[in-house]
Amino acid sequence: MTTTTDVVIVGAGPTGLALAHFLAGHGVRTIILERRPTPSGHPRATVINTRTMELLRHLGVDAEVRRAGVPLENTARITWCTQLAGTELAGLDIIGSAAALMERAGNSPVLPVICSQNRVEALLVDRLPESARLIRGGTADELTTTEHGVRVRTQDQETVEARYAVLAEGLHGSLRETVGLKRTEATPLGRLLDIHFSADLTPWTAGRESALYWVLNDTVRGVLITVDPKRGEWLLEIPALTPDEEHTYFEQEVDHRKLIEAAVGEAGDAIKDLQIHSVRTWVMGSTGLESWRSADGRVLAAGDAAHTFPPTGGFGMNTGIQDAHNLAWKLAAVLGGGASDALLDSYERERRPVAEFNAWHSEHNARQKRGLLQSEADPAEFARTIDQHRPHFDFEGQTLGFTYEPAPGEPVVRDIVTYHPTAQPGHRAPHAWLDRDGERISATDLARDGFALLTGPGGAVWEQVGREIAGLPLTVAVIGAGGSGPRDVTGVFASAYDLRGAEAVLVRPDGHVHARLPGADPHQELRQAAGRITRSEAEGPS
Amino acid sequence: MTAEVNQDELASFRAALAALPRAELTTWLTTADGEALLRTVFEQMPERYTGGLLGGPQTARWVVERPPAGTIVYDLVLTEDDCDVRDTGLWGAPTVTLTLDAVSFVEMASATAQGMDLLFQGRLHIDGDVRLAMRLETLFGLGEPG
Structure with a gap:
């Protein structure tokens, strides 16, 4: 059977599902092919950072994600200890x-959340719009390009034809190689053992609830990751740091229950309701692709299919979902005929440097943690040096402050810890609360469904311009203390956007500033x- | 709406709130009846206190703004078992101060809105001990969304 759609997405992980949602918001139909017949129960990633929560808020699922997870305010701490029941070595408040x-409340309408990847996926599947169809158990094993698009065939002979294919097939998917997207791989930093378990650990965590509990003792040197403390759900993640540990954890029979007991510091009977759900081993390192787009332009890669990093920093799932957000509006503009296919080249040009920065920072974190885990568990030394580790856990600047237009020689992130709001081209348009007819909205909400032109009280001239760019809607908002437009109730918009006279900021549908326009000749x-955005710099497929 | 709101009946209180536009409630809370309701909510807060705060007494100061009428300020002095409602200034400097508009206070006290949402909407300002601030809703049994 052959089905036709606009975009075929291979992989129903967070990147593929988010892409289907974002595309649906622009009226683009998708079919998602997922090889797994049932969702995975293993938590995998757990951190939803501030920027990703903003995107989930735009999809209307942020409240559900918060309910399914743990708000940061309940776990805004990182703890180091010999064992949960042992000596506390240090604590770092986020x-x-x-x-x-x-300050965080001023940066964004949302807080980051701890919510496991499998729960995020389940929510995104439940809320899939009608224009997105998920086919489970549909292993895509053949991808060919046609005159007008792509054809994907599954193992059970289902065929999907589409204008474009997005491979969100994760690290281990096989289709990238078949369309010439060659993998690159940095030297691995080691192997990880992940134990997903349930237990009531409140006797040892109450009063110092943390996102992570790093444990250092003779049996275990690793980290207990909070998945859901209300239901007592945890991940124990242990890196093999030496050849001896490689042997201990991966080359012989391992008693996973004993490892949990060693991390907690109590015998099994003293740990209430201890139950192991799943165990996973994986290689910690960065991988990538030589190119994120096939030579014929019809196939693009996103998420783990385009890049993986060590988990230290929690950027993997977040970077994938943000890839999807960058790509969705561009695909919609091209599919709708409002922009040339060359617009899709800007996807890799913008996202690759961000992914590479996140990879670099995650690797740096991993090496730093390896050093710490191999150190003596000396409370005095920890107290003296612990703040050096803050950028691993406290990275609002990296989350919100990356730019798609860095100055020559500048990195895409200039300050990992602190976010400095700016409405310069390339940056995420800053958040500011506005009052619109009694409703409180964020300035970032105005570009939710298309482009937004934001201007101050002196920018009324912009009300005359058209209401469409690249076939996508354009919202014009004259924001001031009075008038019919949204009101700048706190004055934050005026200070963050710093608009002079009739100057305006043109914000793209992914929330990033495209240009600052002086307002002397608005139409031009x-x-x-x-x-x-719309012109073709190099002719691609029609 | 009257000042005789039974704080144990949060659900009906939330329903009454939902039926009233925010602008109307803002105006009503500046009246004498509105002030009486706000003071009733404070007086009944010890009944909702779940306890469990370890260490010595800690003071949470609530500053409820309702311009053009006067601001209402109370100190809640919290110990492991008790919550005392006092006029401000009788128990030294507060551990934490929460400043918010009257509607937001009523929403928070009725679990219609959560403090963190109000804070992120720019309606709640916090000074002082952030850890105590984050625990307050749990300490008053208001942790779940309304």
């Missing part, structure tokens, strides 16, 4: 003061800015 919390300025 939100250590009211001032820090108020907007035409030029839109032209940079």
Whole structure:
């Protein structure tokens, strides 16, 4: 049987599912092929960072994700100890003061959340819109390009034809190689053992609830990851740091229950309701692709299929979902005929440097943690040096402050820890609360479904311009203290956007600033800015 | 709406709130009846206190703004077992101060809105001990969304 759609997505992980949602928001039909007949129960990634929560808020699932997970305010701490029941070596508060919390509240309408990947996937599947169809058990084993698109065939002879294919098939998918997307791989940093278990650990965690509990003792040197403390769900992650540990954890029979007992510091009987659900081993390292787009332009890679990093920092799932957000509006503009196919080249140009930065930082974190795990468990030394590890856990600058247009020679992130709001081209348009007819909205909400042109009280001239760019809707908002547009109730919009006179900021559908326009000749300025999006610099497939 | 709201009946209180536009509630809370309701909510807070705060007494100061009428300020002095409602200034400097508009206070006290959401909407400002601030809803049995 052959089915036709706009975009075929291979892989129903967080990247593929999010892409289907984002594309549906632009009216693009998708079919998602997932080889697993049933969802995985293993938590895998657990951190939903602030930027990803903003995107989930735009999909209307942020509240459900919060309910399914643990808000950061309940786990805004990292603890180091010899065992949960042993000596505490150090603690690092992510939100250590009211001032820090108020600063975060000013950066975004949402907080990061701890919510396991399998739960996020389940929510995204439940909420899939009608224009997205998920086929489970549909292992895609053949991908060919046609005159007008792609054809994907599954093992059970189902065929899907589409204009474009996005491979969100994870690290181990096989289709990338078949279309010439060659893998690259950095030297692995070691192997990890993941034990997913349930237990009531509250006797040892109450009063110091943490996102992570790093444990250092003679039996276990690893980290207990909070998955769901309300239901007592945890991951014990142990890296093999030496050849001896490689032998201990991977080359002989391992008693996983004993490892949990060693991490907690109590015998099994003293740990209530201890139950192991699953065990997984995997290689910790960075992988990538030489190119994220096939030579014929019809196939693009996203998420773990395009890049993987060590888990230290929690950027894997987040980077994938943000890839999807960057790509979705571009595919919609091209499919709708509003932009040339060359627009899709900007996807890799913008996202690869961000992924490479996240890989670099995750590797740095992994090496730093390896050093710490191999060190003596000396409380005085930990107290002296622990703040050096803050960028591993406290990375609002990296999460919200990356840019798609760094100055020559500059990195895409200039300050990992602290976010500095700016409405310069390439950056995420800053959040500011606005009042629209009694409703409180974020400035970032105005570009939810298309482009947004944001201007201050002196920018009324912009109300005359058209309401479409690249076939996608354009919202024009004159934001001030009065008038009919949204009101800048806190003054944050004026200070963060720093608009002079009739100046305006053109925000793309992925929330990043495309251009600052002076407002001297609104029609011409907007035409030029839109032209940079829609015009073809190199003719691609029609 | 009257000042005789039974705080044990959060569900009916939430329903009454939901039926009233925010602008109307804002205006009503500046009236004498509105002030009486706000003071009733404070007086009944010890009944909702679940306890469990370890260490010495800690003071949470609530500053409820309702311009153009006067601001209402109370100190809740919390110990392991008790919550005392006091006029401000009788128990030294507060451990934490929460400043918010009257509607947001009523929403928070009725579990219609959560403190963290109000904070992220720019309606709640916190000064002082962030850990105590984050625990307050749990300490008053308001942790679950309304």
